[in-house]
Amino acid sequence: MDAEIEFVARALYDAEDDAQTWDCEPDIIKDEFRRFARAALDLLAEHRKAKIRGAQIFVVPYAA
DSSP states (O other): OHHHHHHHHHHHHHHSTTOOOGGGSOHHHHHHHHHHHHHHHHHHHHHHHHHHHHOOOOOOOOOO
16 A cells, blocks of 8 residues: 555646656655545545445346
């Protein structure tokens, strides 16, 4: 999960208009984007769970 957080954090950082180079940013900036990434991934997980809970199973008889 740490790798996912890092990838999403870098993507969010790169989406900023005035983004510099990730490797040159201080840890306080990186940590802020990692928090954003965790929140985004948590929301995505909740969204996916809601879709699965709301799914219905239909049994369709198959006639050959």
